[in-house]
């Protein structure tokens with residue numbers, strides 16, 4: 001739909017990239033049709049860790065519980081926080097992380113309302129493939 005495309009300028013050219021699902025909710029289901037089997041977890045986390053740096057996430061987020069003067073909230077323990085907000089359902093929580101990473105304005109975290117973070121916008125990531133989102137989220141999931 002044209003109106004939706006215009007509302008999401010960064011998403012306009014993401015439609016034809018192989019492996020990229022444009023709609024965040026559909027992408028979340030494509031990335032996580034079910035929970036990843038334990039055997040896959042280590043491999044996903046290693047790949048996700050490289051993506052975290054490659055996509056510039058580390059410029060705004062620490063991976064510990066200290067903010068370290070960065071613009072975004074620290075991501076240590078993020079899975080516990082998201083689980084709490086998503087009925088303690090690990091699949092729903094992972095899917096929310098995918099949607100948030102793709103389109104943080106549409107799916108903001110509670111931090112967006114805090115004075116400390118107001119006015120700082122996490123940039124959207126409309127061109128990351130569903131497979132890569134799966135790896136990135138498994139990396140985040142393991143941050144303690």
Ligand code: HEC
Pocket residue numbers: 052055056057058059060061071072073075078081082097100101104105107108109110111112117120121122123125136140
């Ligand atoms: C320009 C700074 C910036 C960049 C770059 C950035 N973020 Fe964020 N991020 C924020 C801010 C600010 C918030 C809090 C407001 C919000 O929810 O949008 C946030 C929130 C989050 C949250 C929610 C935390 C929670 O406890 O619910 C996650 C997860 C997250 N970011 C992951 C990422 C990932 C993964 C990347 C890289 C693809 C990334 N961020 C890149 C600034 C950034």
